[in-house]
Amino acid sequence: MYEDQFRGQVAIVTGAAGGIGEAVVSALCRAGASVAALDVDGDRLSALFGAHDDVPGTVTQFTADVRSAVEVEDTVAAVEERLGPVAFLVNCAGVLRAATAVELTERDWDDTLAVNARGVFLMSTAVARRMTPRRRGSIVTVASNAAGVPRVRMSAYAASKAAATAYTKTLGLELASSGIRCNVVAPGSTDTAMLRGLWGGGDGTSVSVAGVPTEYRVGIPLGRLTTVADVTNAVMFLLSDQAANVTMHDFYVDGGAALG
Ligand code: NAD
Secondary structure, three states, X not given: OOOOOOOOOEEEEEOOOOHXXXXXXXXXXXXXXXXXXXXXXXXXXXXXXXXXXXOOOOEEEEEOOOOOHHHHHHHHHHXXXXXXXXXXXXXXXXXXXXXXXXXXXXXXXXXXXHHHHHHHHHHHHHHHHHHHHHOOEEEEEEOOXXXXXXXXXXXXXXXXXXXXXXXXXXHHHHHHHHOEEEEEXXXXXXXXXXXXXXXXXXXXXXXXXXXXXXXXXXXXOOOOOEOHHHHHHHHHHHHOHHHOOOOOOEEEEOOOOOOO
């Protein structure tokens, strides 16, 4: 579908050991990219990608914390040294600390903003500074439809994703004249470890349909959860030349749940 446009190109995917990140790494790999798989969870990276470690054209693992300016800068420099100039960045690392707004702790607020907003800022600027003189590159931030639609127990998460979205779109405006595109993919509830972590509440009030609590289906016009493949397809499109005239876009992949 994308012919040879990803072949030999260097891509960084953060949160690569997670459900969506792993799927994006695999799709880029299948398209022939040389993928830097970055995650704070080095054990899980090895478990997922160990067999591919350091094979050019496939996956190289980088264990780093996107909250740390030093680790981000060192890692992006190491990626360029080992793999070559970065052409693509996918910001996928994220955390969700679910609590009602009044019960949310200061620490959960800070952690959420640190990974989901500061992490996107640090990664994107470290990569964009290198892309700008080369006048090419494409950045996609995986945010959330929670940035646009209030959802219970997600105040910090929503705030962090709204920040990441606004930041990415502003970056897109500032980098447009350098030929660098910056877009957002906003998934709805996607069947990964992050979402399943919310299902274990066990208060006995949740009614399950085919293993999925009904509240996760209610209000989704297309009637199903988002899959990692749905999200990956959107990410690949926005990275690709097929989206050559698309920037600052906030692309909802949520079965219509945000109603617009
Ligand atoms: P996941 O929990 O499976 O994966 C998240 C990954 O991020 C994990 O591998 C984790 O180790 C990594 N990570 C966390 N903190 C990090 C840090 N400080 N530095 C580097 N890596 C770190 O979640 P997922 O469902 O695959 O989510 C991927 C992205 O999609 C996240 O940004 C999430 O907010 C977003 N999203 C998910 C859903 C959903 O319902 N699953 C919906 C909308 C948006």
